Structures are given as structure tokens and as C-alpha cells.
Amino acid sequence: MDDKARLVDEAAPAATVVVPSALVGFAGGRSHLRVALDSPEESESGAPRLPLSAVLDRLAREVPALERRIRDERGTVRGHVNIYIDGVDIRELGGIGTVVVPGATVHIIAAVSGG
Amino acid sequence: MAETLLLAGTRKGLVLARKRAGSWETEPLQLPMEAVYAVGVDTRGSGAPRLFAGATSEHWGPTVLHSDDLGRSWKEPDHAPVAFPERTRAALGRVWQIQPGPVDQPGVVYAGTEPTALFRSEDGGENFELNEALWDHPHRPEWAPGFGGQALHTIVPYPGEPERMLVAMSTGGVYRTVDGGRSWNPANTGIKCTFLPESEQYPEFGQCVHKVAPDAGDPDKLYLQNHNGVYRSGDWGRTWTEAAKGLPAEFGFSVAADVRKPGRAYLFPLTSDGFRFAPDFRRRVYRTDDGGEGWQELSEGLPTENFYSLVLRDAMSTDDGDPAGAYFGTRTGELYACADDRWTTVATGLPDVLSVRAVVLD
Numbered sequence: 504m505d506d507k508a509r510l511v512d513e514a515a516p517a518a519t520v521v522v523p524s525a526l527v528g529f530a531g532g533r534s535h536l537r538v539a540l541d542s543p544e545e546s547e548s549g550a551p552r553l554p555l556s557a558v559l560d561r562l563a564r565e566v567p568a569l570e571r572r573i574r575d576e577r578g579t580v581r582g583h584v585n586i587y588i589d590g591v592d593i594r595e596l597g598g599i600g601t602v603v604v605p606g607a608t609v610h611i612i613a614a615v616s617g618g
Numbered sequence: 619m620a621e622t623l624l625l626a627g628t629r630k631g632l633v634l635a636r637k638r639a640g641s642w643e644t645e646p647l648q649l650p651m652e653a654v655y656a657v658g659v660d661t662r663g664s665g666a667p668r669l670f671a672g673a674t675s676e677h678w679g680p681t682v683l684h685s686d687d688l689g690r691s692w693k694e695p696d697h698a699p700v701a702f703p704e705r706t707r708a709a710l711g712r713v714w715q716i717q718p719g720p721v722d723q724p725g726v727v728y729a730g731t732e733p734t735a736l737f738r739s740e741d742g743g744e745n746f747e748l749n750e751a752l753w754d755h756p757h758r759p760e761w762a763p764g765f766g767g768q769a770l771h772t773i774v775p776y777p778g779e780p781e782r783m784l785v786a787m788s789t790g791g792v793y794r795t796v797d798g799g800r801s802w803n804p805a806n807t808g809i810k811c812t813f814l815p816e817s818e819q820y821p822e823f824g825q826c827v828h829k830v831a832p833d834a835g836d837p838d839k840l841y842l843q844n845h846n847g848v849y850r851s852g853d854w855g856r857t858w859t860e861a862a863k864g865l866p867a868e869f870g871f872s873v874a875a876d877v878r879k880p881g882r883a884y885l886f887p888l889t890s891d892g893f894r895f896a897p898d899f900r901r902r903v904y905r906t907d908d909g910g911e912g913w914q915e916l917s918e919g920l921p922t923e924n925f926y927s928l929v930l931r932d933a934m935s936t937d938d939g940d941p942a943g944a945y946f947g948t949r950t951g952e953l954y955a956c957a958d959d960r961w962t963t964v965a966t967g968l969p970d971v972l973s974v975r976a977v978v979l980d
Contacts, residue, residue, distance in 0.1 A: 566696075571698050572677075575679060575709035576698060576701040576702055576710065577704075577707065577708075583676055583677045584678075613678075614677070617676040617677040618677070
């Protein structure tokens, strides 16, 4: 299975990553990226899903200059970067392991703690 | 007439200034909101010098960019140019120093980082690899951070002998390799740690060395600005002796050596670690022309009103001209250039100046 982020396949089950304006240039000028969620891992219902870490891994393959600004080389989300899934801070969910389902919106936002 | 290009890395971006026909022009700030702790100039190629900027965004992390068109545009690889390997479980905090290798090692560029580490590139500074031996050094657990963080801030390759190199870190002090980086040994004999009990003030390592600069005439001669204390060495760091004669104070961060004229180096003294102001609150640079035997004030042309800022460790430099110009920037965003023993204001109103380099263009 092609494990690259499918950023243009409208038919694939996917989540949308909203890119902060400061990083749009590293996303090929795109402020919204669709990331395919098809995976061998399926829920009991058979619906595709991926942990957030895997969604970011797919970004790393497709837009590495963007992804390395979200996570450091350990795969840790940078200290002054907040990530929300459908409006909820991932720290209130399962962190980087939070499951992302089709149709979800993942916001990458610069934290005020960073200035 | 030759043009001089001056790079000033600041806390909020990169500023370039160009001297043409005797006057300086400062260009608009680039890399906005990136703290540029390290700038570098590689003149070894046949074309225009390659410029480097070690930039850190508080949000989006650190990177190293390069320019091959004298700063008009900047590039970086998609992947992180400097990154710690997985086994280290470390992440790059900041690049503190970018140092091209000697003339006889084209393509080799070094980076010093926080956490304290040395990286080496063999492709002109686009991809770097960790020096494992220094990372795995048994002294590492005892290398403590200074006020500005724990970093490898000085890299001094040895011309003509690629197996030899000297680095300096805060804290930790000076370390040297004679086998191409496969092993490293401390070289701090004679350097005092004033922040330790009196009976413990000359340890083998752990000094808070702020900066080391090599003399133009002899790579075994070195100048060192310590956390309290100015030193020099005549044996490539094997031993150090105090060299503060003529200075109004011995604290400071920067030392820069003329790359053409043997025996010439520059300092910006501060009163003490507990009083980090210039003596008498005056902008005063001190220069030696005799290898550190004595220092003399060199301040003509600098503003005389009270000055409450300072010069950081990498914010003083010289160019490669003949005679060489000298440069420094301050935490209050002032940038100065010295030619013919007189300082000229290049810019004011910049963010804190962190790193300065200059090159004379043909």
C-alpha cells in the first residue's frame, strides 16, 4: 500500500490538516492538506483511522520541511506548538496517539507561550 | 573598489549591510522572527562566498540556511540539516556556531549546537552528521549550562592538519582532538573557575569559556575570553596564561582575532559577572597588537553617551581584508565597523545582535 500522504485524492477517507499561515510556504502554498487515513488498522466498525503520529508521519514523507517544524527529530511535538483535533487540544485527548478519523480537522497552531 | 559584506544575526532576524565606496548601506531584515545565533561565511569556493545562517524560531524550531547569491536568497533542504540521531534521544535546540573548515578541506563545514555537540558537513554545509565521540564523552554529565544555555560555541580547525581541532563550550571549557574527532581531551590548564570554591578553581574541565580565537600568524597561539579572565596560549591550548594587562576589567563574552595581522585581537570588556556592564558604562573595545602582552583602548568614533548593554560572544569579528576591518554588535541593536582605527556606526535600532561576520568581496 502506498503510504504517502494522499493530498489530492478526494475520494479517499481523509482528515484535513490546517497549516498555520507562517508555514504555508513549506506546504507548497497550501493552507489545508488532506491526509489519507486508509490503514490496515481498522476500528470495530471497519472504518479507517490513524493515530495522529501516523498522520504526521505521512506529512513527513510528503512535506518534510513542514513536518519538521511541527515535530523535532524525536517525533515530539515542539514545545510551543499546539495541535487540536476537531477543536480539542490533543493534550486533553490521547496526545500524539490520539486517533484521527475521516473528516476530522487537525489544526496546527503556534502557542502563545512561544511569543 | 572592493565591497564589504557584513552579516549580523539578531534575535529577530538577519541583517546584511554592504560597504561600497566608503559608506555602509543596511538592507531590510530577512528571516523575520528567527533568532539567528550563528552566521558564517565560506570563501573557499571559486564563486561567490557561501553564506550561512543558523536560525531558530521559538515555535517552529531550528534550521541552517545557506545563500549562494550574497544573501539575496536563502535555501535549506527539506529535511533538517542538523538533527540528532535517534539513539541519542536528543533534539536540536539551537545552532550556536557555523564554521567552515580550513582551505585544504573544501566542502567541510562544522556546526556547534545546543545541546552541546559538534556536527560536521562534507557537502558545503547542507547536511551535517553528529560527532559521536564528543557526544559520548564521559565528561558530558558534568557539562552544566551557563546563563545563556549549554552550547558548543567555538570551533577552531587547525590549518594544514585536518586531524586537529579545538572546540569550546559553556560550560565544559576547551576540548581538543588530534585524531580527526575520534577522541577529545580537555585543554583548560591555567583557566580559572571563579564560580567554584577556592581550592577547586582549576579543574581539568568545567570552565565557562566564552570564546576562543586563533592568532593569524600561528595557529598554536590562541586568545580566550573566560567567565572572568582573559587568557592566551602559545601551545595550542595545552596551557593558558592570564593576558589581561591593560584591560579595565576581565569579564566579557567575545574575543575576535585579526585573520591577517599576527598578534592582533579584540575584546569588549565588562566589569564582572555580577555587574555585566561596560566599565564606566562606556562603549570601549580593546585591542592587542602584541599577542596579548597588553591591550589598548580602541574607541574613536564610538558614541560616548552612557551604554548599559554588552557584546555577546559571537557578536564581534574581523573581515578578511588587508588590512582587516573589525566589527561588533550589541544587545541594544547597535552595529559598528572599524577601519583605519576608527569606528563607524553601521546600524542602530536592530534587535539584539547575536552573531557577526564580514567578508571583503572582490
